[in-house]
Amino acid sequence: MKSQKKEALFWKTLPDGRIQCDLCPHSCILSENQRGICQTREVSQGKLYSLYYSQVASIGQVDPIEKKPLYHFRPGSKVLSFGSISCNLQCAHCQNYSLSQTYSDRMMISLTVDKILAMAKQSQCQGIAWTYNEPTIHFETYYDWSQVLQKHGFFIVWVSNGYIQPEPLKKIAPFLHAINFDVKAFTEEFYTRYTKSRLQPVLESCILAKNLQIPLEITYLVIPTLNDSIQEINAYLDWVEKNLGKDTPLHFSRFHPDNQLTHLPPTPREKILQIVELAKTRKFQYVYAGNLYPNPYEDTFCPSCSQILVKRSGYHVGEVNVSKEKKCKFCNSSVNVLI
Numbered sequence: 001m002k003s004q005k006k007e008a009l010f011w012k013t014l015p016d017g018r019i020q021c022d023l024c025p026h027s028c029i030l031s032e033n034q035r036g037i038c039q040t041r042e043v044s045q046g047k048l049y050s051l052y053y054s055q056v057a058s059i060g061q062v063d064p065i066e067k068k069p070l071y072h073f074r075p076g077s078k079v080l081s082f083g084s085i086s087c088n089l090q091c092a093h094c095q096n097y098s099l100s101q102t103y104s105d106r107m108m109i110s111l112t113v114d115k116i117l118a119m120a121k122q123s124q125c126q127g128i129a130w131t132y133n134e135p136t137i138h139f140e141t142y143y144d145w146s147q148v149l150q151k152h153g154f155f156i157v158w159v160s161n162g163y164i165q166p167e168p169l170k171k172i173a174p175f176l177h178a179i180n181f182d183v184k185a186f187t188e189e190f191y192t193r194y195t196k197s198r199l200q201p202v203l204e205s206c207i208l209a210k211n212l213q214i215p216l217e218i219t220y221l222v223i224p225t226l227n228d229s230i231q232e233i234n235a236y237l238d239w240v241e242k243n244l245g246k247d248t249p250l251h252f253s254r255f256h257p258d259n260q261l262t263h264l265p266p267t268p269r270e271k272i273l274q275i276v277e278l279a280k281t282r283k284f285q286y287v288y289a290g291n292l293y294p295n296p297y298e299d300t301f302c303p304s305c306s307q308i309l310v311k312r313s314g315y316h317v318g319e320v321n322v323s324k325e326k327k328c329k330f331c332n333s334s335v336n337v338l339i
Contacts, residue, residue: 004110006053006140008041010168019043024088024136024163025201037196038088038137050140055108057099058083058132060119064315068129068159069290071300072249072337073178073215075310076317079157080116080125083132084108084141088163090196091184092260093223099133101259113148120154127155127177136164139172146175161195162202169208178215178338180251181206185220185227186236194226207243215338217249219290222267222275224255233275237282246284247303247336252276253290273297286336304333 010022014029021028021036028036035042040051061081065074085108087100094100120128128149130142135158146156155177162181183202184195191199209216220236222228240248252275254267272289276297279287289297293314300310302321307330311318321329322337 003051004053004055005042005044005049005051008048008050009140009143009171010165011048013046017046019046019048021048022165023139023168024165025198026088026163027165036088038134039086040084040137050138052084052108052138052141054112054141054145055084055110056082057085057103057106057108059109059111060116060123062123062125063129064317065127065129065157066312066315066317068131068157068180069219069251069288070157070178070180070215070217071251071288071310071312072217072286073157074126074155074339075300075312075320075337077126078124079127079129080120080123081129081131082111082116083130084135084138085133086137087134087161088137088197089134089161092194093221093255093258095256095258096132097259113145116145116149117152117154120149125154127157129157129159131157131159134161134163136160136168139168143172143175146172150175161197162205163197164201164205166204166208169205170212173209173212173214176214178217179209180217180219181209182219182221183236185223186232186239187227190227203239203243210244210248216244217251218244219251219253221253221255222272223261224264224267224271226264228267228271228275230274230278233278237279237284240284241282246282247286248284249286249288249336250279250284251288251290252279254292256291300337302328302331302333302335304328305331307331309335309337 019030026037030043063081065077085103157178159180285303298312
């Protein structure tokens with residue numbers, strides 16, 4: 001892979017001459033020619049550079065926005081999806097590990113924003129998704145592209161692990177129209193052992209995204225024996241209720257064995273249903289099951305009148321009974337769905 005460099009954003013020179021990266025909570029401190037944990041930012045001649053600028057490894061797949069998953073932002077729309085390489089987490093269960101962890105032989109493709117615009121128009125997509133691997137670590141590329149794409153009328157969505165410092169998130173917020181953050185468990189022990197990172201910064205990113213008024217949905221991948229206890233799920237729901245509100249769309253997805261966790265079984269269907277039903281019993285308004293077929297929890301219902309707001313079958317969207325003013329067409333109550 002041949003890198004294409006641009007001077008990075010969010011770094012400072014320390015008194016001893018080393019460079020500290022301030023993009024994500026790892027806050028890597030680097031010497032000359034050293035790369036950060038993400039392997040996409042490197043010190044050269046006393047400056048920090050973003051490597052692989054304007055390069056992608058997964059190019060222009062047309063996806064339904066529901067696949068991200070985003071159920072409450074522009075339901076039924078199509079997005080053109082792009083991803084690059086590496087990650088600032090090292091999840092043992094990563095299902096995109098060929099992009100995030102074992103990418104040394106991956107072919108990188110240089111793109112221009114004009115090419116992306118042409119592709120989006122040709123495929124009749126309404127938006128662009130930065131996804132597949134962690135978009136944060138390619139901040140400079142996606143920040144530059146997002147500004148241009150927004151000016152041309154495309155919305156931008158971000159699928160992320162939430163491991164980002166506040167200032168970068170604030171900087172890109174005006175060019176993000178919706179986010180799905182993964183909360184991978186609700187214990188620091190899990191994050192330390194299975195992701196080589198920390199939980200608290202992810203929670204802070206969720207709160208900041210809400211405060212910045214970016215439409216936010218959260219995915220929790222339920223892994224047998226590791227993060228699936230009802231005690232842990234209840235603690236997670238307690239936190240969401242207190243900090244984000246019961247109208248936050250929550251996705252509980254089924255785990256399939258992959259990467260370093262192939263010794264674990266798939267999440268039992270009954271466990272996913274139990275967790276979704278628990279959240280619904282606790283009066284969370286929008287709760288969904290993921291990676292489950294058939295799926296009894298994929299439609300969106302009005303919290304006030306219980307009529308179907310968005311009818312889904314897999315990634316296909318049927319009827320949408322929400323007005324542009326975010327009102328239920330049956331009872332006219334306000335709902336957290338942006339069409």
